[in-house]
Amino acid sequence: MFVYEKKLQYPVNIKQTNPKLAKIIITQYGGPDGELGASLRYLSQRFTMPLPELKGTLTDIGTEELGHLEMIGAIVYQLTKGLTEKEIKESGFEDYFVDHTTGIYPQGASGTPFTAAYLQSKGDAITDLHEDMAAEQKARSTYDNILRFCDDYDVKDAIRFLREREVVHYQRFGENLRLLTDKLDEKNFYAFNPEFDKKCFKNCMKKK
Template sequence: MFNYRKHLFYPIYVERQDPIFAKVLLEHYAGRNSELSSSIQYLNHRSNMSNRYIRELLGLIAAEELGHMELISVAILKLGGPPLTCINSQGAPWVINYIDQSIDSIDMLQVDVQAETRASQLYRQHLEMTTDPNMKRMINFLITREEVHKRLLQKAQMLICESNSPEEYNELIYEYKMSLQVLE
């Protein structure tokens, strides 16, 4: 299911080291609304999702979130941040309580939509904390991807409530894959 590619989703450049901003980015690495939390939550929700199409979508998004975590880790190190462990910007360790344990399909997707919303909001807050144009571009890229995930998860919710058409579910997967075309 998962493949590792040597190159990053998005190139990471920094103008100069900024250990203070690197510490801020730890929140996206292993905080409550981090890429780590998102990827594990999607994998867990995927395991409990009965709809095979939405299960596939959750797997695809989980893999991408791991890629985002890798982007954040590279940015932190290039900015002169600390060696990476699973801590947030305050130094608190990542905990399993950050992960939703729902098993109902609609509830899982609603929680996932909310998580994408919080992640985007957090990125927007941190966007203003750097003057580095490269970091701003990376954060804007990540906001865009979180918004794509949110839109697709909302569509998945709607489909569960209203559709049994395999074509509509296939379109959901197709939309996800097409959203990646700009990355290649």
């Protein structure tokens, strides 16, 4: 059960509209390495994690990613609030505007709608944690790319906060991976999952 706190994790107070920048930043709302995919990935993977510490980390980070999704939504909303027709045309925002007006829609910077194909939940703790670490680095890279095109201090301030959190999440997942491999018999784990594969093997042999 989640408890909603009625404030953003980090303040977003943008004074100047910039629809061109909004079209780029929307990718962290519903793009391939965005916050929506991150939250769904972690909150799905947590169920099959074998250790309570791992379940806790994925729940905490998955919940925080929902807060980051809210921040990105607020940034895009403030960058596009009260746009004039002239601003829409001059910024190249008309293709987004035609489909969504200034509503917040989960898509990438290219305009591709969000898809669950962006994430994976494998049920193998080592596999999932490696994916999570890669996902955090891809999100960090995306924020780096956004900052290259951003000259608004108010936007950069919020984006830098989000970028820093991706680095922290990467570190937490790395710690979890070390904890996991310390507690598992790595050789047997990589050869087969003794709680699952042995049963499958026996059932297959019976059928033959």
